[in-house]
Amino acid sequence: xxxxxxxxxxxxxxxxxxxxxxxxxxxxxxxxxxxxxxxxxxxxxxxxxxxxxxxxxxxxxxxxxxxxxxxxxxxxxxxxxxxxxxxxxxxxxxxxxxxxxxxxxxxxxxxxxxxxxxxxxxxxxxxxxxxxxxxxxxxxxxxxxxxxxxxxxxxxxxxxxxxxxxxxxxxxxxxxxxxxxxxxxxxxxxxxxxxxxxx
Amino acid sequence: xxxxxxxxxxxxxxxxxxxxxxxxxxxxxxxxxxxxxxxxxxxxxxxxxxxxxxxxxxxxxxxxxxxxxxxxxxxxxxxxxxxxxxxxxxxxxxxxxxxxxxxxxxxxxxxxxxxxxxxxxxxxxxxxxxxxxxxxxxxxxxxxxxxxxxxxxxxxxxxxxxxxxxxxxxxxxxxxxxxxxxxxxxxxxxxxxxxxxxxxxxxxxxxxxxxxxxxxxxxxxxxxxxxxxxxxxxxxxxxxxxxxxxxxxxxxxxxxxxxxxx
Numbered sequence: 001x002x003x004x005x006x007x008x009x010x011x012x013x014x015x016x017x018x019x020x021x022x023x024x025x026x027x028x029x030x031x032x033x034x035x036x037x038x039x040x041x042x043x044x045x046x047x048x049x050x051x052x053x054x055x056x057x058x059x060x061x062x063x064x065x066x067x068x069x070x071x072x073x074x075x076x077x078x079x080x081x082x083x084x085x086x087x088x089x090x091x092x093x094x095x096x097x098x099x100x101x102x103x104x105x106x107x108x109x110x111x112x113x114x115x116x117x118x119x120x121x122x123x124x125x126x127x128x129x130x131x132x133x134x135x136x137x138x139x140x141x142x143x144x145x146x147x148x149x150x151x152x153x154x155x156x157x158x159x160x161x162x163x164x165x166x167x168x169x170x171x172x173x174x175x176x177x178x179x180x181x182x183x184x185x186x187x188x189x190x191x192x193x194x195x196x197x198x199x
Numbered sequence: 200x201x202x203x204x205x206x207x208x209x210x211x212x213x214x215x216x217x218x219x220x221x222x223x224x225x226x227x228x229x230x231x232x233x234x235x236x237x238x239x240x241x242x243x244x245x246x247x248x249x250x251x252x253x254x255x256x257x258x259x260x261x262x263x264x265x266x267x268x269x270x271x272x273x274x275x276x277x278x279x280x281x282x283x284x285x286x287x288x289x290x291x292x293x294x295x296x297x298x299x300x301x302x303x304x305x306x307x308x309x310x311x312x313x314x315x316x317x318x319x320x321x322x323x324x325x326x327x328x329x330x331x332x333x334x335x336x337x338x339x340x341x342x343x344x345x346x347x348x349x350x351x352x353x354x355x356x357x358x359x360x361x362x363x364x365x366x367x368x369x370x371x372x373x374x375x376x377x378x379x380x381x382x383x384x385x386x387x388x389x390x391x392x393x394x395x396x397x398x399x400x401x402x403x404x405x406x407x408x409x410x411x412x413x414x415x416x417x418x419x420x421x422x423x424x425x426x427x428x429x430x431x432x433x434x435x436x437x438x439x440x441x442x443x444x445x446x447x448x449x450x451x452x453x454x455x456x457x458x459x460x461x
Contacts, residue, residue, distance in 0.1 A: 006233070018373075072205070072206060072295070073278065073280055073295070073296050076296055077207065080206065080207045080208050080298070081207045082209045083208075084208055098405055101454070107299075110208060110298055110299060111298065111299050111302045114296065114297075114298035114299065114303070114306065115302060115306070117296050117298075118241040118242075118281075118296075118306070119241075119242075120242055121241065160276055165207035181303075183299070183301035183302060183305065184301050184302065184304060184305025184308070185305045185306075185308075185309060195241075195242060
């Protein structure tokens with residue numbers, strides 16, 4: 001070890017130059033796919049204390065690299081695939097008089113899925129597209145029922161779609177119609193319905 | 200044969216946003232904010248044990264400490280697809296459930312917004328970082344593998360030598376630019392490797408951009424401007440920059456396939 005006065009350098013000297021620190025699931029926010037010299041330079045200039053730097057590197061060395069297989073969330077993958085399968089479909093896609101889905105409502109449904117994916121697994125709804133061309137989400141389990149329709153936005157605004165849903169939670173029936181959805185957050189009532197602990 | 204993006208509507212397997220502070224948040228405040236953070240995170244997210252190594256530079260001794268409830272506050276979802284961190288000098292969210300930019304920034308704000316308000320009463324943001332890991336899997340094997348159907352024919356980010364190897368390679372690029380009086384770090388890593396399990400080729404493209412304020416030679420930033428709006432605007436700027444960067448790396452047909460222009 002050529003330098004012993006600075007723990008950061010000491011650790012860096014002990015790491016093979018080809019070691020990659022960034023391909024594992026780290027709970028340390030400073031580990032990235034950057035090379036070690038690049039990370040150290042970045043750290044050194046970002047005011048990190050050396051103990052944090054040293055710990056980060058040792059943690060990285062102590063863990064196996066991430067398997068290259070990426071395991072996507074099954075519910076999210078299925079939902080996004082289902083929505084994608086409706087892109088570009090024409091009127092009459094069901095062999096009868098169905099309307100073609102409007103791309104903007106499919107976009108909104110995709111965005112909704114990002115929020116639904118954070119809900120408890122037993123409340124994540126299944127997606128479908130109805131003959132009216134509107135995407136919908138539905139879930140029916142004990143003490144929880146939800147049927148939500150994604151409708152085209154009705155008025156020019158920052159909302160991207162309007163949501164209408166009927167739900168039953170603990171026997172209480174809820175109906176909301178035309179609630180604006182802007183893509184950045186769930187309507188408060190819907191978020192509460194999906195995420196509250198009172199089931 | 201062709202490349203398939205790892206997800207149906209896009210190719211992102213992981214996305215991470217990080218805000219680094221100008222100095223450490225005072226410990227007492229940080230402990231309170233970590234408790235606050237635990238209330239805004241999704242259900243099913245739990246705090247992980249903090250693991251640290253300590254060095255004694257006089258003896259060279261290394262000791263390991265694993266403690267529950269110590270700093271920083273690291274939280275992880277049960278399926279490990281969401282990781283949240285509030286450290287003395289930074290906060291971060293890494294997700295493998297990226298869908299679209301709008302919900303991503305919206306969720307980031309809902310998870311960290313209240314905590315960030317508390318943080319910014321004590322310290323300022325120093326840098327904002329956004330990272331994407333994109334992956335494309337080859338439908339064939341190494342015998343018919345053709346990386347040029349994914350990467351542009353004149354790739355500015357690939358050292359030419361690596362293309363004459365056995366097909367598996369790694370390349371790394373990183374540089375600084377001056378953007379809006381900030382120092383922007385851009386990093387591009389490209390890996391061509393085997394998928395674990397089936398020995399089929401996969402291409403991982405890691406892209407990172409980080410904007411850092413008040414770096415000598417890059418111009419000053421008004422301290423009053425280093426606020427929550429600064430973080431939001433830099434994230435938006437970095438997002439647009441990273442979209443353009445990936446579009447400069449991959450062929451136009453794939454860029455269209457993954458909705459890069461939308």
